[in-house]
Amino acid sequence: MPLAPTRISELRSLLVDDMRDMRANLRNQLQQLGIDNVDQAQNAAEALKLLSTNKYDLVMCDYNLGGSTSGQQLLEFLKGKKLLPPSTIYFMVTAETSYQKVAAVGEFAPDDYLIKPFTASSLESRVLRQLEKQDALAPVMKHLSTSDHRSVIAECDRLIAAMPKYSLELLKLKAQAFQDLGRPPDAREVYVQVLAIRADVPWAQLGAARALKASGEVEKAKAAIESLIEANPQFIGAYDLLAEVHTETNNEDAAFATLRQAEAIAPSAHRARLVGKMAYQVGDLEVASTALEKVVAETRNSVTKSFTDTSTLSQVYVESGEPKKALELLKAVQKEFAGEPAFLAIAAAVESRAQRDLGNNEAADAAIKKAIELAPHAGAEAALAVSGACLAAGREEEGAKLLENAVRSNHENPRLVALAKRVLKQTGHAAMTHSLIDGQIKELADMTATALSFAKKAKLDEAVTMISEALAKLPDNAGVLLAAAQINLLWLSQKGLNVEFVNRVKAYMAKLESLMPGHERVLKLNHFFRETLTRVSAAKTLDRAAA
Amino acid sequence: MQDLLVATVIHDLKNELAVLTGSLATMTRNASGTALESEVRRSRAIADRLSKNLVSFLTIYRAEQHGLPVCCSDHNPGDFLHDLVKGQPLPANSPSVRVATNESVAPFWFFDAYLVQLAMEAALHNALRFARSAIDMSARTRDGFLVMVVEDDGPGPGAAGAPSTGLGTALCSAIAEAHRNGDRRGKVTLGTRPAGGAIFEMWLP
Numbered sequence: 095m096p097l098a099p100t101r102i103s104e105l106r107s108l109l110v111d112d113m114r115d116m117r118a119n120l121r122n123q124l125q126q127l128g129i130d131n132v133d134q135a136q137n138a139a140e141a142l143k144l145l146s147t148n149k150y151d152l153v154m155c156d157y158n159l160g161g162s163t164s165g166q167q168l169l170e171f172l173k174g175k176k177l178l179p180p181s182t183i184y185f186m187v188t189a190e191t192s193y194q195k196v197a198a199v200g201e202f203a204p205d206d207y208l209i210k211p212f213t214a215s216s217l218e219s220r221v222l223r224q225l226e227k228q229d230a231l232a233p234v235m236k237h238l239s240t241s242d243h244r245s246v247i248a249e250c251d252r253l254i255a256a257m258p259k260y261s262l263e264l265l266k267l268k269a270q271a272f273q274d275l276g277r278p279p280d281a282r283e284v285y286v287q288v289l290a291i292r293a294d295v296p297w298a299q300l301g302a303a304r305a306l307k308a309s310g311e312v313e314k315a316k317a318a319i320e321s322l323i324e325a326n327p328q329f330i331g332a333y334d335l336l337a338e339v340h341t342e343t344n345n346e347d348a349a350f351a352t353l354r355q356a357e358a359i360a361p362s363a364h365r366a367r368l369v370g371k372m373a374y375q376v377g378d379l380e381v382a383s384t385a386l387e388k389v390v391a392e393t394r395n396s397v398t399k400s401f402t403d404t405s406t407l408s409q410v411y412v413e414s415g416e417p418k419k420a421l422e423l424l425k426a427v428q429k430e431f432a433g434e435p436a437f438l439a440i441a442a443a444v445e446s447r448a449q450r451d452l453g454n455n456e457a458a459d460a461a462i463k464k465a466i467e468l469a470p471h472a473g474a475e476a477a478l479a480v481s482g483a484c485l486a487a488g489r490e491e492e493g494a495k496l497l498e499n500a501v502r503s504n505h506e507n508p509r510l511v512a513l514a515k516r517v518l519k520q521t522g523h524a525a526m527t528h529s530l531i532d533g534q535i536k537e538l539a540d541m542t543a544t545a546l547s548f549a550k551k552a553k554l555d556e557a558v559t560m561i562s563e564a565l566a567k568l569p570d571n572a573g574v575l576l577a578a579a580q581i582n583l584l585w586l587s588q589k590g591l592n593v594e595f596v597n598r599v600k601a602y603m604a605k606l607e608s609l610m611p612g613h614e615r616v617l618k619l620n621h622f623f624r625e626t627l628t629r630v631s632a633a634k635t636l637d638r639a640a641a
Numbered sequence: 642m643q644d645l646l647v648a649t650v651i652h653d654l655k656n657e658l659a660v661l662t663g664s665l666a667t668m669t670r671n672a673s674g675t676a677l678e679s680e681v682r683r684s685r686a687i688a689d690r691l692s693k694n695l696v697s698f699l700t701i702y703r704a705e706q707h708g709l710p711v712c713c714s715d716h717n718p719g720d721f722l723h724d725l726v727k728g729q730p731l732p733a734n735s736p737s738v739r740v741a742t743n744e745s746v747a748p749f750w751f752f753d754a755y756l757v758q759l760a761m762e763a764a765l766h767n768a769l770r771f772a773r774s775a776i777d778m779s780a781r782t783r784d785g786f787l788v789m790v791v792e793d794d795g796p797g798p799g800a801a802g803a804p805s806t807g808l809g810t811a812l813c814s815a816i817a818e819a820h821r822n823g824d825r826r827g828k829v830t831l832g833t834r835p836a837g838g839a840i841f842e843m844w845l846p
Binding site for chain 1: 655656659662663666667670692696699700703710711712713714715717720724727728730748749751753755822823
């Protein structure tokens with residue numbers, strides 16, 4: 095390998111292991127390779143602290159960290175939060191008895207597994223191979239760092255031919271680039287190409303299923319994931335995708351069951367959080383409180399702490415007839431989350447319900463006033479909590495209004511719609527479900543559908559007028575915005591360049607990106623937007639040249 | 642119960658031995674150029690082999706109890722063999738070990754690198770016991786299989802000589818057969834080279 099031995103000695107390294115002897119042993123091995131710049135952490139929290147302030151070239155992390163967070167969970171968290179630059183080599187250290195179990199679970203795989211016991215010499219070989227690979231893939235990574243996905247794809251194609259031993263890694267990057275460009279069918283084709291080489295590559299099976307889902311072929315995606323899970327029951331990423339599919343098809347119970355299965359396989363605060371929230375949504379308060387209590391306890395001193403765990407748990411308590419527990423919980427964290435508008439609104443809503451349950455009507459009235467004041471700036475989920483408090487207190491008009499608005503702006507978000515239905519059911523207002531939720535959704539869907547059908551029949555001016563009306567009523571609704579952007583783009587591509595339309599689409603896209611950041615449909619539309627612009631500008635230039 | 646006890650004892654022995662192997666590795670470096678060098682190198686090679694034998698035993702034991710789960714990812718066969726040989730502590734007077742990869746070998750293949758390394762190390766150690774002067778390791782692709790080969794210039798299979806427990810052979814078979822691709826599964830073969838000596842092949846689907 096054409097690598098200078100000095101390069102290895104310059105690697106800044108981090109060791110993560112709860113056993114001091116093991117750390118000393120690893121440190122000794124690194125020293126044998128000439129690596130002296132070594133930091134150490136004895137648990138995930140310490141590692142996280144070091145990783146967020148320093149940049150490491152090499153991280154060696156034991157799978158078993160003694161505490162509640164494993165090396166795999168740390169890796170998933172780091173990758174999820176983008177705290178691990180692609181240039182950092184991450185080795186997972188495991189015992190030979192656990193490595194197959196460990197390796198089968200992760201969608202986020204480390205760069206390599208080191209199975210204990212290993213020698214300094216084998217560690218050196220592994221590091222050198224990773225450095226060699228980094229050098230080979232550097233041109234792709236350069237384009238990736240600037241999100242230049244087209245160049246990523248071109249560079250992957252070039253390298254697959256030039257350095258076929260990295261084909262799989264390159265195909266994975268290429269497929270991801272297609273996903274990021276909002277082109278799921280192209281991504282799927284790449285995954286299918288991988289599966290033709292080897293039919294049982296779990297990440298390619300998962301990627302193909304995800305691409306199917308993104309292309310709207312939800313049933314096919316579901317079948318693909320289910321067979322993937324059957325062959326790899328430990329593969330956690332598959333459960334996450336399956337839960338998403340169930341949620342999208344409004345099958346809450348199945349989504350809930352899937353999340354619980356995943357938590358049983360790979361318990362973590364993150365999974366307990368997903369289970370807890372879903373349990374609350376489907377009304378299983380017992381499971382919800384167990385799961386959320388676990389999350390709150392485990393993340394108390396961690397960067398993964400989130401106010402929503404506490405606020406949802408307080409809702410769970412008050413709805414299970416434990417108002418005192420709810421108030422105690424909220425009191426304990428009131429300073430900590432004082433800067434979170436959503437937390438404050440939900441806390442006020444819960445407080446009003448709890449105080450009323452305890453017979454303190456004055457305190458309850460004060461709290462609900464505060465909640466209503468806070469609701470407009472606190473987001474849809476908080477608005478639903480406040481709506482629930484209003485409905486429970488007999489303030490039906492205010493409650494209904496809040497709920498109606500929240501649903502209007504989010505009728506495409508199945509989780510929110512489900513939560514809204516639950517609020518009505520839980521407060522004894524299930525009879526209002528049709529007028530407040532289903533009827534609303536239908537009206538909105540009808541307006542959007544009419545506009546789209548105008549567009550399909552090439553009545554583009556009528557379509558633009560109709561969707562603009564819908565948008566005037568609901569300026570923040572993602573579904574209407576998506577249709578509006580699409581219709582205006584169709585107008586542009588049929589009728590030619592028009593600055594007013596271009597600016598309108600730009601404004602829709604900006605709003606969509608803040609409403610649904612990174613969502614496949616938004617990416618896809620953005621791609622369509624750029625293509626349309628290029629095409630109509632070129633046409634205009636040609637017209638001028640002809641004239 | 643007795644099997645379990647044996648497995649537990651061996652597990653502990655293996656861990657102790659790993660510490661010993663680590664110390665001997667450090668000593669090997671420090672003894673370089675001194676009168677102790679060849680003695681320390683030999684001790685290290687023995688400790689390493691003992692440690693691998695114990696791991697082999699445990700792997701077979703677990704395979705018989707619970708089956709052998711295989712976790713495949715893509716590896717370059719040439720890189721794999723080069724790194725494997727590089728990591729072997731060999732005694733001073735050992736036969737030379739050469740690695741050659743056929744030009745036509747696939748650039749990557751799916752296998753469980755940890756298990757296949759265990760198997761190929763066992764095959765290499767076996768060859769080291771019989772080889773006169775040289776061992777050749779290579780990889781090629783044949784009939785849709787990756788074939789990893791260890792050849793030695795010793796007396797060939799079946800020859801009397803160093804006694805064998807059969808542990809290495811059992812390990813290699815178990816690991817090869819645990820590798821499956823569709824309805825095809827891996828296998829190992831042992832034969833005589835045309836030029837004399839033994840040829841071991843591990844076929845991975």
